[in-house]
Amino acid sequence: MLSVKEQLEIISKGTDEIIGMEDLETKLKKSIEESKPLTIKLGLDPSAPDIHLGHAVVLRKIKQMQDMGHRAVIILGDFTGMIGDPTGKSKTRKQLLREQVLENARTYKEQLLRVLDPEKTEVKFNSEWLAKLNFSEVLSLASKCTVARMMEREDFKNRFTNGQSIGIHEFFYPIMQAFDSIHLHADIELGGRDQRFNLLMGRTLQKEFGQESQAVVMMPLLEGTDGVNKMSKSLGNYIGIDEDAVAMFNKVMTIPDNLIIKYFNLATDMHPKDISKIEESLSMGENPKNIKMQLAKEITTLYHGETEAKKAEENFIQVFAERQKPQEIRAVSIEETDDILSAMVKGKLCASRSEARRLVLGGAVKINDQKTTDFKTAVKNNDIINVGKFKFIKLVHRA
Amino acid sequence: MLSVKEQLEIISKGTDEIIGMEDLETKLKKSIEESKPLTIKLGLDPSAPDIHLGHAVVLRKIKQMQDMGHRAVIILGDFTGMIGDPTGKSKTRKQLLREQVLENARTYKEQLLRVLDPEKTEVKFNSEWLAKLNFSEVLSLASKCTVARMMEREDFKNRFTNGQSIGIHEFFYPIMQAFDSIHLHADIELGGRDQRFNLLMGRTLQKEFGQESQAVVMMPLLEGTDGVNKMSKSLGNYIGIDEDAVAMFNKVMTIPDNLIIKYFNLATDMHPKDISKIEESLSMGENPKNIKMQLAKEITTLYHGETEAKKAEENFIQVFAERQKPQEIRAVSIEETDDILSAMVKGKLCASRSEARRLVLGGAVKINDQKTTDFKTAVKNNDIINVGKFKFIKLVHRA
Numbered sequence: 001m002l003s004v005k006e007q008l009e010i011i012s013k014g015t016d017e018i019i020g021m022e023d024l025e026t027k028l029k030k031s032i033e034e035s036k037p038l039t040i041k042l043g044l045d046p047s048a049p050d051i052h053l054g055h056a057v058v059l060r061k062i063k064q065m066q067d068m069g070h071r072a073v074i075i076l077g078d079f080t081g082m083i084g085d086p087t088g089k090s091k092t093r094k095q096l097l098r099e100q101v102l103e104n105a106r107t108y109k110e111q112l113l114r115v116l117d118p119e120k121t122e123v124k125f126n127s128e129w130l131a132k133l134n135f136s137e138v139l140s141l142a143s144k145c146t147v148a149r150m151m152e153r154e155d156f157k158n159r160f161t162n163g164q165s166i167g168i169h170e171f172f173y174p175i176m177q178a179f180d181s182i183h184l185h186a187d188i189e190l191g192g193r194d195q196r197f198n199l200l201m202g203r204t205l206q207k208e209f210g211q212e213s214q215a216v217v218m219m220p221l222l223e224g225t226d227g228v229n230k231m232s233k234s235l236g237n238y239i240g241i242d243e244d245a246v247a248m249f250n251k252v253m254t255i256p257d258n259l260i261i262k263y264f265n266l267a268t269d270m271h272p273k274d275i276s277k278i279e280e281s282l283s284m285g286e287n288p289k290n291i292k293m294q295l296a297k298e299i300t301t302l303y304h305g306e307t308e309a310k311k312a313e314e315n316f317i318q319v320f321a322e323r324q325k326p327q328e329i330r331a332v333s334i335e336e337t338d339d340i341l342s343a344m345v346k347g348k349l350c351a352s353r354s355e356a357r358r359l360v361l362g363g364a365v366k367i368n369d370q371k372t373t374d375f376k377t378a379v380k381n382n383d384i385i386n387v388g389k390f391k392f393i394k395l396v397h398r399a
Numbered sequence: 400m401l402s403v404k405e406q407l408e409i410i411s412k413g414t415d416e417i418i419g420m421e422d423l424e425t426k427l428k429k430s431i432e433e434s435k436p437l438t439i440k441l442g443l444d445p446s447a448p449d450i451h452l453g454h455a456v457v458l459r460k461i462k463q464m465q466d467m468g469h470r471a472v473i474i475l476g477d478f479t480g481m482i483g484d485p486t487g488k489s490k491t492r493k494q495l496l497r498e499q500v501l502e503n504a505r506t507y508k509e510q511l512l513r514v515l516d517p518e519k520t521e522v523k524f525n526s527e528w529l530a531k532l533n534f535s536e537v538l539s540l541a542s543k544c545t546v547a548r549m550m551e552r553e554d555f556k557n558r559f560t561n562g563q564s565i566g567i568h569e570f571f572y573p574i575m576q577a578f579d580s581i582h583l584h585a586d587i588e589l590g591g592r593d594q595r596f597n598l599l600m601g602r603t604l605q606k607e608f609g610q611e612s613q614a615v616v617m618m619p620l621l622e623g624t625d626g627v628n629k630m631s632k633s634l635g636n637y638i639g640i641d642e643d644a645v646a647m648f649n650k651v652m653t654i655p656d657n658l659i660i661k662y663f664n665l666a667t668d669m670h671p672k673d674i675s676k677i678e679e680s681l682s683m684g685e686n687p688k689n690i691k692m693q694l695a696k697e698i699t700t701l702y703h704g705e706t707e708a709k710k711a712e713e714n715f716i717q718v719f720a721e722r723q724k725p726q727e728i729r730a731v732s733i734e735e736t737d738d739i740l741s742a743m744v745k746g747k748l749c750a751s752r753s754e755a756r757r758l759v760l761g762g763a764v765k766i767n768d769q770k771t772t773d774f775k776t777a778v779k780n781n782d783i784i785n786v787g788k789f790k791f792i793k794l795v796h797r798a
Contacts, residue, residue, distance in 0.1 A: 134530065134531075147570070156546075166545060168541035
């Protein structure tokens with residue numbers, strides 16, 4: 001096992017804030033002495049099973065701790081999810097939600113294990129222990145927490161001040177999250193800055209229940225490819241961990257230069273020492289494009305392995321850096337009767353003739369590198385059609 | 400059954416406030432049409448099983464409704480009682496508390512049924528349904544209620560403003576009380592003005608659960624015999640319903656005249672029409688002492704029956720009104736060697752010679768109707784000693 005100091009260096013990399021640093025040091029020391037891994041907890045809302053590099057920031061941090069020997073428990077907040085809708089009281093409704101949650105969880109688990117070490121990862125539903133609490137136990141838990149403390153939470157405070165309603169049950173979200181930590185005897189909980197209040201509640205209630213308080217490791221938000229907004233699916237600035245190697249590599253290459261180091265810190269498992277060297281070479285005048293290619297290859301390797309990453313790199317060099325046609329242009333066989341629209345549909349550049357027409361009219365389509373906006377343009381054998389920068393097909397008449 | 404109007408007249412007698420008067424009218428109308436009694440609810444804290452006329456105010460009101468055909472359910476808040484102590488988590492502790500609660504409840508029930516009609520009274524513990532609620536049900540209940548609404552409760556508001564802590568579990572007291580109403584489908588809930596918030600919560604949550612809202616009948620506090628403070632055991636100004644007929648009669652005779660009508664309204668079941676007549680005769684110049692004797696007899700009859708009440712009245716007339724010696728003076732045999740102090744101890748006028756001495760020096764003791772402050776005064780056969788207005792003994796030398 002690495003020394004406390006070495007472990008702290010890796011844990012600290014890229015973090016926003018660590019609360020309970022002394023507790024963390026004590027825990028790491030004890031863990032080394034007793035050869036006993038720490039329990040690292042992460043709670044996730046099971047409603048969004050489509051993980052991108054933004055979500056993966058905390059997962060990568062956990063992976064780094066797993067590599068140092070610790071074990072992770074991922075909590076899928078199905079209990080919270082099921083009671084999310086205050087009016088959904090009927091049994092039938094609940095049963096349905098339960099199935100949804102289980103289905104989401106399967107997908108989620110698959111994706112989580114593309115980052116985490118399956119040998120050192122447990123995935124649990126918090127309904128396992130929360131659903132069993134009775135009224136008396138709930139009240140005893142609630143008694144450990146004051147209204148004033150709860151109202152310190154930014155959103156509660158603001159809503160109360162602005163006369164927006166807060167349901168009493170909402171007070172139980174932080175309490176439930178804290179109880180998860182108690183139940184698991186969590187040593188470290190990870191989360192984003194927006195989780196600060198809930199993470200601290202875990203520390204407070206663990207102490208109330210006679211446990212050592214968990215250390216809290218907060219990770220910053222990762223900006224998306226636009227370099228401005230938080231990475232998010234709805235903003236379209238995301239890099240999904242399920243995207244193919246070429247798309248992943250190319251998307252990383254579109255981030256602005258000022259995010260390169262942040263991406264190294266938050267989206268790779270590279271050692272802080274190596275990142276420092278890169279930072280140094282950047283400041284010595286190294287071309288950011290080269291560093292960014294190293295970043296793109298590093299990230300792509302994490303999710304697709306070295307061979308695929310190498311191919312994606314070569315593809316990038318050809319398509320973008322060299323402004324050449326990509327090596328792999330798909331051949332699409334067409335009939336003599338096909339026009340540009342039906343050829344595009346056959347080549348899967350779009351889903352329908354009407355979409356193809358819109359793309360042509362919108363100026364997104366080139367034939368043999370010449371833009372055309374005429375959707376009646378004829379096509380012939382060996383024509384290369386491309387839409388945007390990424391999609392190329394070569395037409396081949398059937399023999 | 401009495402008409403809606405007649406019932407409302409009796410229900411309204413002496414009340415502080417009725418909330419949901421329209422609901423109450425509708426309920427009474429339906430009850431008459433369907434010959435179905437209304438369910439009247441009263442929640443009691445099972446920790447104080449020693450009922451005085453102040454507590455009995457709400458019970459008498461319920462008895463009046465029982466006499467009109469309705470049924471009462473008395474809730475003993477054992478669930479609330481058991482979780483009252485937030486730190487009392489251990490099983491053993493709870494078990495003990497449970498036994499205490501059950502023991503208290505037995506005494507309580509006995510006393511309740513000295514006022515209420517046993518045929519139309521059910522006594523229930525709210526743990527019967529509250530203990531069974533699981534976390535999910537608790538949250539669903541809590542979701543029906545906002546923090547802002549809760550903070551309208553006077554004591555919560557004040558404590559929050561003054562920086563005094565409020566445990567989240569305390570929010571559940573009104574919610575639990577409301578859930579009792581839902582569980583029982585209560586039509587009317589009784590309580591004091593201090594219960595206003597909790598009683599209204601019942602109305603709100605019943606509606607949320609698709610029930611008709613209960614009407615709320617609030618009774619005023621009854622002043623004690625001092626005429627100033629709320630009747631209370633600790634202030635010593637109370638008339639217990641367990642006191643004997645003579646003590647009860649005599650204590651009622653000590654209340655100030657301005658409370659006579661209030662006592663008729665709150666401490667007897669006399670019809671409002673008859674009380675009006677009494678009020679009228681008072682204003683026409685009738686001697687308040689006579690009216691108060693009617694009140695004392697009315698109240699004593701309620702708890703001891705007519706024969707005992709008559710005896711108590713006769714006793715009062717002799718001891719107080721006629722300023723004569725009471726008929727029943729205990730004979731106490733003494734030796735020739737006894738002085739006034741030992742005679743008082745033997746006669747149980749006090750517990751010790753030193754207490755006897757203090758009483759004599761304080762001027763509280765008479766021999767043969769003559770006050771004496773000399774604790775060396777000699778006593779002889781047939782002397783009558785009295786302390787205050789109530790305690791008389793007659794000394795008899797041993798033969």
